[in-house]
Amino acid sequence: xxxxxxxxxxxxxxxxxxxxxxxxxxxxxxxxxxxxxxxxxxxxxxxxxxxxxxxxxxxxxxxxxxxxxxxxxxxxxxxxxxxxxxxxxxxxxxxxxxxxxxxxxxxxxxxxxxxxxxxxxxxxxxxxxxxxxxxxxxxxxxxxxxxxxxxxxxxxxxxxxxxxxxxxxxxxxxxxxxxxxxxxxxxxxxxxxxxxxxxxxxxxxxxxxxxxxxxxxxxxxxxxxxxxxxxxxxxxxxxxxxxxxxxxxxxxxxxxxxxxxxxxxxxxxxxxxxxxxxxxxxxxxxxxxxxxxxxxxxxxxxxxxxxxxxxxxxxxxxxxxxxxxxxxxxxxxxxx
Numbered sequence: 001x002x003x004x005x006x007x008x009x010x011x012x013x014x015x016x017x018x019x020x021x022x023x024x025x026x027x028x029x030x031x032x033x034x035x036x037x038x039x040x041x042x043x044x045x046x047x048x049x050x051x052x053x054x055x056x057x058x059x060x061x062x063x064x065x066x067x068x069x070x071x072x073x074x075x076x077x078x079x080x081x082x083x084x085x086x087x088x089x090x091x092x093x094x095x096x097x098x099x100x101x102x103x104x105x106x107x108x109x110x111x112x113x114x115x116x117x118x119x120x121x122x123x124x125x126x127x128x129x130x131x132x133x134x135x136x137x138x139x140x141x142x143x144x145x146x147x148x149x150x151x152x153x154x155x156x157x158x159x160x161x162x163x164x165x166x167x168x169x170x171x172x173x174x175x176x177x178x179x180x181x182x183x184x185x186x187x188x189x190x191x192x193x194x195x196x197x198x199x200x201x202x203x204x205x206x207x208x209x210x211x212x213x214x215x216x217x218x219x220x221x222x223x224x225x226x227x228x229x230x231x232x233x234x235x236x237x238x239x240x241x242x243x244x245x246x247x248x249x250x251x252x253x254x255x256x257x258x259x260x261x262x263x264x265x266x267x268x269x270x271x272x273x274x275x276x277x278x279x280x281x282x283x284x285x286x287x288x289x290x291x292x293x294x295x296x297x298x299x300x301x302x303x304x305x306x307x308x309x310x311x312x313x314x315x316x317x318x319x320x321x322x323x324x325x326x327x328x329x330x331x332x333x334x335x336x
Contacts, residue, residue: 005078006050010035014043015052018068050078104134121224123232129156131221131233132213136163139172139215144249146212147178148301155230157211157223161191165198174200177249177256179208179301180279196259203256206282207299212245220245227298276314276335283310284330287323 002012013033018024024032030040047053052074054067122131136143147159159176167174178192196202210226220242224232236242257278276284279300286296297307311326318333320326330336 002075005075005082006046008046010039011043011046014040015047019071022068050074052078119238120235121232122235123224125156125230128223128230128233131235132156133160133163135213135215135219135221135235136160136167138219139167140170141172141216142214143167143172143174143216144212144214144246145174145176146208146210146249146252147176148208148211148299156233157229159188159191159195161194164195164200168195168199175249175253176200176202177208177252178202178204180204180206180257180277192259202259203253204259205252205256206278207286207301208252209248212249214242214246214249217242217246227295280310280314281335283307284314284327284336287311288327288330288336 003009007015014029017029017032021028021032026037026040026044030037033040044053052069054069122128143164145159147157164174174195176192176195192202210222211229212220212222214220218237220236221233222236222245223229224234236245283296283300286299291299293307293311294304297304300307302310311323314330315321315326318326318329320329327336
């Protein structure tokens with residue numbers, strides 16, 4: 001009970017026994033406590049250090065009442081001393097908390113180019129990674145993510161599974177939109193499923209426009225260049241921009257498919273000869289819009305080889321011998 005004041009259990013036992021029997025000597029105390037003389041002597045020395053004895057007792061000398069400091073005075077002084085120490089410790093903690101906040105701010109600001117208003121720019125993959133990690137960790141109520149994944153990986157935009165699991169453990173609602181395809185990255189598929197099993201809400205689409213993170217409706221981060229997401233990022237806190245980005249997320253979320261419907265292999269074809277998967281329809285739409293093979297593959301999150309294999313399969317099924325004929329047949333079939 002008195003350990004916080006510096007009295008270990010053995011020392012406290014000696015002190016309490018001396019209060020009851022102030023005339024007892026070392027031998028009598030040791031006998032009553034079923035211990036040895038050195039142990040009692042050490043306890044008396046500790047009581048003297050704590051100013052609960054006016055002077056250290058010596059072997060064979062009775063511990064008279066005059067030597068023992070009464071609890072109100074002795075323990076009261078220890079309480080005041082301990083309270084003062086705690087006050088100093090609290091001041092040190094407050095100072096350390098401020099120093100930690102400054103360090104975090106400096107760490108997050110590396111690579112930052114401040115702009116006017118509620119917009120900040122960050123350049124470099126390391127700065128983007130720090131920004132995403134710091135923003136994600138700040139979530140208290142809701143975390144939303146557009147997380148397109150590519151065959152080559154997205155570096156600083158990759159989903160940090162342990163960090164998101166911590167959000168879920170803290171009761172944060174996590175919603176993630178990612179691509180149907182996880183071509184060449186089975187570990188990413190496992191990571192997404194792990195988040196889903198922990199309580200994250202996961203949906204998929206054939207294509208996503210860009211990376212996006214929205215935290216608690218108060219902050220959002222997205223790439224400076226959607227085609228080069230590792231180049232840099234912009235942090236937004238403007239209410240109008242946040243409302244628009246959240247509306248975009250909600251629209252895409254409503255159009256998306258739950259994760260359980262997207263577990264098929266990324267390169268698998270729809271079972272019926274005349275059926276076309278959402279990914280194939282998206283590819284045809286991208287080609288109709290004039291995207292290059294490289295751009296279409298990046299939007300779909302698949303390799304260039306897989307994208308071209310899909311084009312060959314679509315051309316064969318639509319009996320097209322050129323990209324122009326493929327687009328024409330897709331339009332006639334109502335696929336675009």
